[in-house]
Amino acid sequence: MRLRPLALALVALATMGQVAPSPQPPPQVLFGPLFEAVQAARLYPDSKTFADATPREAPDAVMAAWRAEQPQGPAALRAFVNRHFVVPAEPGARPSLREHIAALWPQLTRPALTPPPGSSALAMPQPYVVPGGRFREIYYWDSYFTMLGLKADG
Structure with a gap:
């Protein structure tokens, strides 16, 4: 089995005593x-x-209340959990x-564009949809899939 570099580093730190063990057992x-009752319900x-x-409160106190109330x-x-836990x-x-997807169209739609002189942008006489993220313009391949999405969304 081959370990990735991060996994190797974590193993190395753990064996050198640099990674502290969990301070307490997990909730289950x-x-x-x-825990079993809440998950089963x-x-x-x-x-x-x-x-x-x-x-x-302390886990021992919660469990004492659990045993007393059943x-x-x-x-x-749910009432018991709400009294004894911050959920x-x-x-x-x-x-x-x-x-x-329907909610994304308004965010991705840009108005018609008349580019300023010296800009690399192309004139867009109608509103258009950009792919999102850092992209401010349309691209051929993205436009194809955008059109399919717009058509499917009506």
């Missing part, structure tokens, strides 16, 4: 049955949400790919 170890659309939650059902479990906000609803 710290909160064992609670699918309280959050993204399974990483609870893994990224921060306990409001919350049953998703609503009780990261869920990202906003993501648009469909079609909606995302």
